[in-house]
Amino acid sequence: MINVGLYYRVKKGHEEDFEKAFQGVINFLKTFPGFIDAKLYRRVDDPQEYLIYSEWDSLDAFRRFISSREYKDTTEYGKSILEGMPKHKVLQEINT
Structure with a gap:
């Protein structure tokens, strides 16, 4: 399993737009092979900074996602609000 931390700084006034876009991506990911879970976090002392923490069954599954049209469409939209x-950051779980 791998975990991916995606760190974003959102333009002031676009926080709600970013949160709605995240929800749309989650709805897509629920059907994406290899996706396990994702959560959205907002920094307490700077509400324009976000972390999306996601879990994948493999690095290949995550790579397939970032090669998808849906990911590319979302990142293109993100340019207007980020x-x-x-x-x-991609991290791999160590089984001890």
């Missing part, structure tokens, strides 16, 4: 480039 400040700067998002940062993504």
Whole structure:
């Protein structure tokens, strides 16, 4: 299993737009092979910063998602409501 942290800074006044877009992506992901779960977090001391924390059964499944038309459409829309480039970190679970 892998976990992906997607970090975003949203332009002021577009927080609700970002949250609605996230919900749309989640609805799509519920049917996407290899997707397990995702949660949206907003930074307490800076409400324009968000983290999407997602779980995938494999790195290949996540790569298929970021190659999808739906992901590309969402990132294209995101350019209008985000400040700067998002940062993504992919982590792999260590079984001990």
